[in-house]
Amino acid sequence: MTRSTTGGLSLSWSQVTARRLVRQGLDIHSQSARPAEIVRALCGAHAQVASAAFWSIGLRGASLTSTEVKDALWTEHSLVKTFGPRGTVHLLATQDLPLWAGALLAIPPSHNGHSKEVRLTPEQTDEVIKAIAAALVDTELTIDELSDAVIAATGPWAGERVMPAFNDMWPRWRMALAQSGFRGALCFGPNQGTKVTYTSPRRFLPAFAPVEERSALVWLLKSYLSAYGPATPQHFAQWLNAPRSWARELFNALSDELEEVSVNGSLAWAVAGDxxxxxxxxxxxxxxxxxxxxxxxxxxRELLFPGQAAQRALTPSGQAGNYPVLLINGIVAGVWHQRRSGRWLDITVEPFDQLTATQRHELDGQVERMGAFLNAQPRLTLGPVIAGAHA
Structure with missing residues (x-):
């Protein structure tokens, strides 16, 4: 680590990835970290695929089990399943929910291409969220039950099927679903069979109230830079699906609390003193x-997914996360897939390069760890992965 000609730190990519591995619990398996601590360090665990979210947490612990993660979510309520960054489903630390709400509510809204005639007005959004909060105050409802309650409380306009989604049309009120999560009116409850349910986070966080905007944004930016920094306003905006101009303004407003560094010759920012x-x-x-x-x-992305990794583990649009990946020394070095059959867990790993003896030994340990987490007997195969990307 050296000083650049401008006086700031000059860092290599390997130094940056090394710190990220440490900060996110990917260097060594923690012997003591609990699920909520792990999730806080990650700035949330993406939970579109519940089993993937659980393994995201479990792989960072030395002895955590899938049951312990489920208990943290549904019994202890130290975790909450709700809408997080990008309006996507996440597991968040319950104690941080007021901070998340304050920060996410401060991000300029995205209309996702919906025309003005289709979108909810601000007044309609408020009405829908009020109806959701009232319907979920002391119960759990499926999406159909919640839809009936919202439409009954607001009017037929809320039930007009105008929102394209998954080869179907959803009722208009569902445009406010993520905002309902941000405002604390809604979070996910445990499934009823195969059906998703929703409930109120105030059932286990009675004093919930969004934290004041500036304080919440300071917390979120510093948390992000601690886990993923050094980074730029563009990186932060992409992570949140927020306007780049808004992110630049935020970095500028908080410039006294940030420090410029150079990563491979490119300017980025870290938290001052960190x-x-x-x-x-x-x-x-x-x-x-x-x-x-x-x-x-x-x-x-070009450094995290070098060469073949970009072609094999990113979508054509450059989106990350749609493939499970083999990470070696902080860099994407392969893809993998799992299939469970009874007590057997078959794991196929496709490395992009020949593994060293040490890497193969560590991969074997990772496979054994996954088997223990899922209470299954793992079997490893090295070879091509034919499974496609997750939508």
Missing amino acids: TAFPSSSLQSVRLLPYFDAYIVGSQS
Whole structure:
């Protein structure tokens, strides 16, 4: 680690990845970290695929089981399943929910291409969220039950099927679903069979209220830079699906609390005073699941997904997370897939290069760890992965 000609720190990519591995629990398996602590360090665990979210947490612990993660979510309520960054489903630390709400509500809204005639007005959004909060105050409802309650409380306009989604049309009120999560009116409850349910986070966080905007944004930016920094406003905007101009303004407004550094000659930012970096790369082999936070949040893509990795493990649009990846020393070095049959867990790993003896040994350990987490007997095969990307 050296000083650049401008006086800031000059860092190599290997130093940056080494710190990210440490900060996100991917260097060594923690012997004591609990699920909520792990999720806080990641700035949330993407939970579009529930089993993947659980493994994102479990692979960072030495002895955590899938049951312990489920208990943290549904019994202890130290985790909450709700809408997080990008309006996508995440597991968040319950104690941080007021901070998340304050920060996410401060991001300029995205209309996702919906025309003005289709979108909810601000007044309609408020009405829908009020109806959702009232319907879920002391119960759990499926999406159909919640839809009936919202339409009954607001009017037929809320039930007009105008929102394209998954080869179907959803009722208009569902445009406010993520905003309902941001405002604390809604979170996910345990499934009823195969059906998703929703409930109120105030059932286990009675004093919930969004934190004031500036304080919440300071917390979120510093948390992001701690886990994924150094980073640029563009990286932060992409992580949140927020306007780049808004992110630049935020970085500028908080410039006194940030510090410029150079990464491979490019300017980036870290939290002021938080500029300790390893002097060399770290050796580790990890099997990251769909949408693991390390892959989704880390930039730059061309360095994280070098060569064949970009072609094999990114979507054509450059989106990360749609493939489970083999991570070697913080860099994407392969893809993998799992299939469970009874007590057997068959894991196929496709490395992009020949594994060293040490890497193969660590991969074997990672496979055994996954088997223990899922209470299954794992079997490893090295070879082509034919499974496609997750939508």
